[in-house]
Amino acid sequence: MKLSAHCSAVLLALALPLSGAPAAIPAGFSATDPRHASLRRLEDRAFALFNSDDYALSMSQQTRDAWLQLHAAGMRAKVGGRPHPLAGVALINLSSMDQIDGKNPDALARSNEGLTLLEPFADAYPIAWMQGLSIKGFVQIALGNVAGGADTLALASAYMDGYIARTPADRLDKDTHMLRSNIAFSHAQALTRLGRNADAVAAQKASMEARITAAGPNSPDTIGSYYTYAQMLQRADRDAEAEKYARMAVEIATDHVDRKHPSYARALEALGLLLSRTGRRVESLDYLQRAIAIKRETVGTDSLYFQFGLQNLGSVLLPLERYADAEPLFLEAESGFRKIEGENSPQSARALAFAASADVAEGRRDEGIARFEAALARVRAGSDKDRDIGQRVYPYLIPALIEAGRVDEARTIAASFVAETAQLDNAPALPLAQAAMLSAWTGPDQGRLGEAARRLVGVLRDGAAMNDNGELTEDQRAALDTVLAVAAQTQDAPLALDAMAVLAGSRIAQANRLVAQRLVADPALAARVRGLQDKVKALEAADSRLLKALATDKDVAQARVDRAAVAADADAERAALSRDYPRWVEARGGERPELTTLRAGLGEQEGLLAVMPAFDGVYLLAVGPHGARIERAQRGRAAMVTLVNRLRGSLTPAGFDQGAAIDLYRQIFTPGILASLDKARDLRIVPTGAFASLPFAMLPQRPVAKVDRNTPWLIHRFAIEVQPGFAIGARQMTRMAMRDQRFLGIGAPQSFAVAAPALPQRGGGLLAANAYFRNGGADAQALSQLPSLPGSLTELQAVAKRFGADHATLLVGGEASEGALRRRDLSHYGVILFATHGLVSGEMEGVTEPALVLSPPASATADDDGLLTASEVAGMRIGADWVILSACNTAAGKDAQGAAYSGLAQAFRYAGAGSLLVSHWPVRDDASAFVTLETVKGANRGLPRAVALQRAMLKLIRSGQPGAAQPYIWAPFILMGR
Numbered sequence: 001m002k003l004s005a006h007c008s009a010v011l012l013a014l015a016l017p018l019s020g021a022p023a024a025i026p027a028g029f030s031a032t033d034p035r036h037a038s039l040r041r042l043e044d045r046a047f048a049l050f051n052s053d054d055y056a057l058s059m060s061q062q063t064r065d066a067w068l069q070l071h072a073a074g075m076r077a078k079v080g081g082r083p084h085p086l087a088g089v090a091l092i093n094l095s096s097m098d099q100i101d102g103k104n105p106d107a108l109a110r111s112n113e114g115l116t117l118l119e120p121f122a123d124a125y126p127i128a129w130m131q132g133l134s135i136k137g138f139v140q141i142a143l144g145n146v147a148g149g150a151d152t153l154a155l156a157s158a159y160m161d162g163y164i165a166r167t168p169a170d171r172l173d174k175d176t177h178m179l180r181s182n183i184a185f186s187h188a189q190a191l192t193r194l195g196r197n198a199d200a201v202a203a204q205k206a207s208m209e210a211r212i213t214a215a216g217p218n219s220p221d222t223i224g225s226y227y228t229y230a231q232m233l234q235r236a237d238r239d240a241e242a243e244k245y246a247r248m249a250v251e252i253a254t255d256h257v258d259r260k261h262p263s264y265a266r267a268l269e270a271l272g273l274l275l276s277r278t279g280r281r282v283e284s285l286d287y288l289q290r291a292i293a294i295k296r297e298t299v300g301t302d303s304l305y306f307q308f309g310l311q312n313l314g315s316v317l318l319p320l321e322r323y324a325d326a327e328p329l330f331l332e333a334e335s336g337f338r339k340i341e342g343e344n345s346p347q348s349a350r351a352l353a354f355a356a357s358a359d360v361a362e363g364r365r366d367e368g369i370a371r372f373e374a375a376l377a378r379v380r381a382g383s384d385k386d387r388d389i390g391q392r393v394y395p396y397l398i399p400a401l402i403e404a405g406r407v408d409e410a411r412t413i414a415a416s417f418v419a420e421t422a423q424l425d426n427a428p429a430l431p432l433a434q435a436a437m438l439s440a441w442t443g444p445d446q447g448r449l450g451e452a453a454r455r456l457v458g459v460l461r462d463g464a465a466m467n468d469n470g471e472l473t474e475d476q477r478a479a480l481d482t483v484l485a486v487a488a489q490t491q492d493a494p495l496a497l498d499a500m501a502v503l504a505g506s507r508i509a510q511a512n513r514l515v516a517q518r519l520v521a522d523p524a525l526a527a528r529v530r531g532l533q534d535k536v537k538a539l540e541a542a543d544s545r546l547l548k549a550l551a552t553d554k555d556v557a558q559a560r561v562d563r564a565a566v567a568a569d570a571d572a573e574r575a576a577l578s579r580d581y582p583r584w585v586e587a588r589g590g591e592r593p594e595l596t597t598l599r600a601g602l603g604e605q606e607g608l609l610a611v612m613p614a615f616d617g618v619y620l621l622a623v624g625p626h627g628a629r630i631e632r633a634q635r636g637r638a639a640m641v642t643l644v645n646r647l648r649g650s651l652t653p654a655g656f657d658q659g660a661a662i663d664l665y666r667q668i669f670t671p672g673i674l675a676s677l678d679k680a681r682d683l684r685i686v687p688t689g690a691f692a693s694l695p696f697a698m699l700p701q702r703p704v705a706k707v708d709r710n711t712p713w714l715i716h717r718f719a720i721e722v723q724p725g726f727a728i729g730a731r732q733m734t735r736m737a738m739r740d741q742r743f744l745g746i747g748a749p750q751s752f753a754v755a756a757p758a759l760p761q762r763g764g765g766l767l768a769a770n771a772y773f774r775n776g777g778a779d780a781q782a783l784s785q786l787p788s789l790p791g792s793l794t795e796l797q798a799v800a801k802r803f804g805a806d807h808a809t810l811l812v813g814g815e816a817s818e819g820a821l822r823r824r825d826l827s828h829y830g831v832i833l834f835a836t837h838g839l840v841s842g843e844m845e846g847v848t849e850p851a852l853v854l855s856p857p858a859s860a861t862a863d864d865d866g867l868l869t870a871s872e873v874a875g876m877r878i879g880a881d882w883v884i885l886s887a888c889n890t891a892a893g894k895d896a897q898g899a900a901y902s903g904l905a906q907a908f909r910y911a912g913a914g915s916l917l918v919s920h921w922p923v924r925d926d927a928s929a930f931v932t933l934e935t936v937k938g939a940n941r942g943l944p945r946a947v948a949l950q951r952a953m954l955k956l957i958r959s960g961q962p963g964a965a966q967p968y969i970w971a972p973f974i975l976m977g978r
Contacts, residue, residue, distance in 0.1 A: 026080045031124045036077060039086050042070040050093060059097060067094045074117075085125055088117030092132040095139075104139040111136040126163050127179065130156050134183050141190060150190040156183050157203070177214035181207045181225070188232060197236040204232040218256040220263035223249050227270035239278050246271040250287070262305075265294040269309060276316045279471045279510070288313045304347075307336040311351055318474045321689075323358040323638070330355035346389065349375040353392050357474065360616050363636040365400050372397040390420050391431050395475065398438045399482050411442040422551035429540050432547035433459045434479055441486060450495065453486050457498045459543055461592070462536050464506055472506045474615075481614035485632060488619065493628035494595045496621050497726070500610050500686070504725045505589030507688045508906065518871045519584045528577055529584075535570040542566040583910050586727070593726040599623055601728030603944075607680030610726070611668055613637040613689040620668060622676035629676035633667045640667060641690040648693060651921065653968045655707070658700065665699040665714065682946050683718035684977065686726060695920050695974070696720055697953065698967035709958045709965050719950035723977035724905065741881070741940075742828055743803040747835030748793035749816040750855040752783040752866065778865040783853060791925025792835035795886060798929040799833055817855040818864040818872070827879035827912070831936055835886045835928075838904070838918075839867070850903035852885070870907035878911040882936055885918040886928045905976040915945050919972040927969050930956055935973075949975050 046066035052058045067090045074087025091114030098107035115132045122129035133156035140149030160180050164172065184207035191200035208225035215221045226249035233242035249267040257264050272287030292313060295306045314329035330351045337348035353375040359368030372393045379389045394417040401410035417435040421427050437452040460476055460483075472480070480499050487496035509516070520526045542563040549559035578585045585591060602608060602625065610621040618633040618640045633640055643660045650657035677683070685696055697715040704711050714720070793812055800808035809829075811820050816836070826832070837853040849870045856866040885904065905916045917935060919928070931952045938948030956970045963969050 025121055025123050026082070029079055029121065029124065031085075031121075036084060036086075039070065039073055039077060039084060042066070042073055043086055043089065046070050046090070046093065050097075059100065064094065064097060067091075067097075079121075082120060083117055085118050085121035088114040088119075088121075088132070089125060089128045090114070091117065092128055092135065095132070095135050099135055099139055104142045107135060108139045108143065111139065122159075126159070127176065130160055130163070130179060130183060133159070134179075134186060137190070138186060141193075146190060146193050150187075150194055153183065153187045153190055157187050157206075160184075174214045177210045181210035181214060183207075184210060185225075185228070188228075192232065192235060197232070201229075201232045201236050201238070204229045218252050220253075220257050220261050223253050223257060223263045223267055226252070227267050230270065230274055234274050234277060242274055243271075243278075246274045259294060260298040262299065265291045265298070265309075268294070269312070272316075273312060281316050281320055284316055285313070288316060301336060302340065304337070304340060307333045307340070307347070307351075310336070311347075311354065314351075314354055318354070318358065318361075319471065319477075321361070321641075323361045327355050327358040327362075330358065344378050344381045346379050349378040349389050350392060352378070353389065353396075356393075357396050357478070360396055360400055362638045363616065365404060365616075369397065369400050369404065372400070390417065395431070395434045395438070395482070396478055398442065399478075399485060402442065403485075407442060410438075414438045414442045418551060422548065427544065427548060429459045429543040429547060430463065430475065430479065432544060432551060434482070436547060436550060437482070437486070441482075446490075449486060450490065450492060453483050453492075453495055454498065455543075455547070457483055457495070457502065459540070461498075461502050462540055462543070464502055464509075471510055472503070477503075478615040481617055484612075484614055484619040484630070485617065488630045488632045491630060493621065493623070493630055496619065496630040497593060497595050497598070497610075499614075500612050500619070500621060501591070501593055501726055503612050503614065504610075504686060504688055505591070507692075508586075508589030508724050516584060516588055518874065519581070525581050525584060528573075528581070532570070532573045532577060535566070535573050539563075539566050539570045586906070586910075589725060591725060591727050593728075595623070595628065598726060598728055599625075599628070602684075603682060605680055606682040606684065607677040608684045608686065608726075608728075609668075609673065609677065610686040611691045611694075612687070613641065613691065618667075618691075620670070620673055622673045624676045624678045624680055626678060627676050629672050631670060631672055635663075635667055640664075643667075644690045644694050647695075651968050653924075653963050653966055656698075656967060658703070661698065662700055662703050664694070665701060669699070669701075669714070681719060682944060683720050684728075685720060685722050686724070687722065688724075692722075692724075693920065695967065695971045696722075697974075698971035707965055707967075711965070713957075713967070713971075715950055715953050715971075719944065719946040721946040721975045721977045741803065741807065741830030743800060743808040743831045743833070744811070744824075744826070744829040744880075745796040745800055745808070745833045745835065746811045746816050746821065746854070747796050747833070747886075748789065748812040749836055749853065749866075750814050751788065752778075752780050752786070752853075752856050778856070778867045780856065780866075783856075783866065786837050786853065789836065792886070795925045795929045796833065796835050799932055802933050803831075814855050817857060818866070818868055819857065821854075821868070821876075822863075827877050829878075829880050831882045831884070832878065832880045832913075833884040833886060833932065838885055850907075852904075870903045873904065873907035874910040876911040878908065878913050880912075881914040881939070883908045883913040883916050884932050885916070886923055886932065915939075916976040917949065918974055918976055920974065921968075921972045923972055924969055926961070927956060927964070930959070930961075931970070931973050946975050949973060 046063065046069075049060075049063040049066050050058050052063075057063065071087045071090035071094070074084040074090060077084040079085070091110045095107040095110035095114060098104070098110060111132050115129070115136065118125060118129055118132060133152055137149040137152035137156065140146075140152060160183055164176075164180060184203050188200045188203035188207060191197070191203055204225075208222070208229045211219075211222045211225040226245050230242045230244075230246035230249065233239075233245065246267075250271050253261075253264045253267040268287045269291035272284040272291065275281070275284035275287070288309070292306070292309045295303075295309055299306060301307075310329045310333040314326040314333070317323075317326035317329070334348045334351035334355065337345045337351055341347060352371050356368040356371035356375065359365075359371060375389060376393055376397075394413060398410045398414050398417065401407070401413070414435070417431075418439045421431050421435045424431075433452070433456040437449070437456045440446070440448040440452040456479060460472075460479055463476060464472055480503055483499040484496055487493070487499065520529055542559075546556075546559040546563045549556045578591075598608065602623070604625065607625070608621075608623040610619075612619050612621075614637070616637050618635070618637050620629075620631045620633060622629045622631075635643075643664050646657050646660040647664065650660065687694060687696075697713060697720055699714045701712040701714060701717060796810055796812060800810055811817075811824075834852050839851045839853065851867040851869040854866055854868055857864045905918070908916050917932065931949070934952035934955055935945070935948045938951055939945050941948075943951070953970050953973065956964050961969075
């Protein structure tokens with residue numbers, strides 16, 4: 001007996017695991033007993049109708065009547081006083097038809113009755129028995145009884161395993177193995193819904209293996225099993241294995257499946273989503289875009305399958321701040337969902353809400369508000385039970401209404417947010433904390449606002465700590481924007497510092513992801529990290545319980561006590577990790593600064609300025625010797641980022657966009673910010689996002705008619721040091737005089753084009769930094785197209801000459817290699833200069849990381865591929881007072897979103913370097929040598945390092961060298977701190 005094709009299709013959409021076995025077959029029973037031949041003829045007739053290629057006939061009343069006729073006849077034909085088991089088979093197939101028709105209560109009743117009739121004879125009708133259990137499990141889940149459905153499917157899975165084990169292989173046909181795969185698939189899906197991810201992995205693996213047996217390793221159906229298994233592995237935090245199977249699905253689909261087959265597009269989409277969920281959104285874009293293009297060509301746009309693809313791609317673009325690219329995708333999906341599901345489609349409302357969030361981020365506040373309100377109205381017109389859309393809309397809509405001056409409306413909606421969130425049985429901590437803070441912000445009693453905002457920051461910090469990639473979601477960044485807006489309104493500098501530390505920490509963790517992974521290769525640290533994550537999960541749960549108690553005003557005292565105990569446990573573990581593994585904590589951006597400690601760490605004439613974009617705003621925190629101030633820039637995030645990109649894109653040896661430069665100065669260095677910095681002469685700047693690529697030193701303090709040696713650049717006002725986070729260490733003292741320092745210069749490496757002359761050349765100019773990596777290592781073809789650096793050898797020789805032949809060592813040409821560096825003791829050099837290409841900006845993620853380009857080896861290995869990456873640097877032992885990266889950043893990305901040199905800077909810090917001197921863009925050889933030498937000499941005379949760089953820049957401006965007054969020549973240099 002073969003399994004119905006319809007039942008096979010249904011079972012693909014369900015599945016869970018079970019255990020147990022039916023009773024023994026009554027003595028003397030035979031399924032082929034000639035006395036029941038008429039029943040078997042009725043069965044054959046019903047199956048012929050049900051398995052018809054004509055779907056309408058297969059699901060017709062004629063087919064139902066055939067099954068009902070078999071059931072009635074089976075009930076009359078007794079076996080040992082019981083109805084004939086074909087009566088149960090008939091009911092199980094009727095239950096399948098009910099389930100396909102969406103009549104789940106009828107399907108459950110019939111499957112229960114059919115299983116009861118069939119149970120004593122199950123071993124004689126094993127396929128029907130397992131089919132009945134599978135249908136029952138599926139409809140139990142569909143009706144809300146997930147645990148019960150899981151138990152039923154476990155029973156089906158266990159029986160199937162026994163049946164396969166006791167049946168000779170030559171009697172097991174394709175349909176049986178396919179049924180086994182379907183049952184195990186459904187089992188895995190149910191286990192996932194119950195949070196039993198490890199068990200779900202095992203069940204999906206069984207499904208995949210059965211599918212391979214049934215259909216072969218390269219069939220479209222099997223490809224679906226590969227990427228579903230990858231999804232299960234990813235949920236179980238087994239990302240490396242997940243990526244292996246997701247890539248396998250794509251590779252097999254590419255080699256063996258027609259491009260128009262749905263499995264091909266689905267394999268691409270599954271890999272893209274997996275990469276996205278593991279923090280590699282840029283890499284995921286190509287797969288998601290290809291999947292959409294194939295869907296558009298093959299299945300068309302009139303399907304939910306296509307619309308969800310659009311929405312998935314848009315959701316990946318949002319955290320990359322590519323709002324202009326995301327918005328049209330959401331709007332197309334919104335239109336498609338509405339066309340398919342009707343005017344009040346919940347999915348269309350969600351797509352519209354996503355588009356609205358892009359509007360707000362791009363500064364189109366009024367348009368965003370209108371779309372948010374339309375999304376809410378659309379869902380409420382269709383149903384008053386869909387709370388999810390409110391959780392998506394309220395956190396964005398309420399702050400936008402406040403900014404628009406519509407406070408009364410914001411207050412009403414905030415009350416709805418609180419009420420609806422309190423009604424959710426298992427509301428996460430984030431929406432509960434957001435609802436409480438937004439209610440306090442819009443309410444008449446502002447006394448609760450500070451406490452509510454701090455609680456929200458704590459939830460966000462814990463959520464970020466749980467993400468191995470350090471990446472913040474769009475919702476988290478929007479929540480931090482709201483906190484910073486409250487801090488600016490109330491001038492709560494400690495609150496602003498808390499929120500900014502989360503933003504900065506996220507950027508640090510992203511830049512140092514592979515460095516942190518190398519550190520966690522230590523089993524002892526890995527175990528401690530897992531232990532901390534478990535404690536943070538417990539703290540998130542305690543936060544949710546406390547916030548729910550506050551929202552409902554029930555059991556608040558006990559929830560506070562419980563939360564305090566869990567928090568104390570988590571804080572103790574954090575402190576212990578910071579003590580025992582400070583490098584890992586720093587790499588993860590996990591340091592939590594206190595304002596008093598930060599101010600105490602500043603020098604007498606030193607100030608700190610943080611410049612951070614959040615969601616739709618850019619926030620400024622100035623900390624001076626005697627006070628602090630938090631402000632929101634007058635222009636929004638999108639406009640400010642546009643100014644940075646305008647300035648960076650306009651820089652040439654002949655000039656720059658003076659309008660953009662002066663506008664940025666006025667937006668950042670407001671009267672209030674300058675007053676807080678007071679008389680500070682040294683300035684530490686903590687920038688994130690686009691502002692990490694802003695050359696602050698060249699911002700003019702007032703408009704000028706022309707650029708000359710007297711232009712009032714910011715470098716005249718402040719000696720500047722840039723740092724990725726808020727750690728303030730003790731000032732480092734010079735360890736030796738220049739005459740005693742040893743110098744190591746590495747650069748002018750052999751070209752990859754020489755090492756790989758047979759490789760075809762690509763068109764175009766420089767690529768984004770991400771493009772110079774392939775499969776975790778160097779992409780020789782891309783690296784072969786980097787332009788030569790003819791002046792780097794001259795620069796190295798000029799610097800070496802100043803140190804003297806006895807104190808200088810040069811590794812150039814073929815000797816500028818990873819191998820040569822590893823063979824050398826680097827702890828004895830006071831100054832180390834790299835004069836080569838740096839792959840540091842653009843969208844770096846995944847297996848790629850910031851790197852310096854050295855000479856290619858004769859044969860590449862994992863340890864020597866010609867790229868000295870940040871994680872490799874972190875494993876070195878360097879004793880230099882100064883590490884200087886010259887002529888770097890020539891492989892810049894398309895915009896200013898990269899985190900500049902933070903990844904490399906941190907790596908050299910971990911390796912033991914004192915200060916890092918780097919450049920924002922390619923540097924003229926003579927200018928680089930001049931600034932390098934003057935800065936090192938000044939520091940050796942006892943000047944603070946930022947002051948030494950400041951004086952070197954000013955000396956170059958006034959030197960009279962050709963073009964030296966132009967900022968393109970002197971402004972790229974920055975001193976990087978921790």
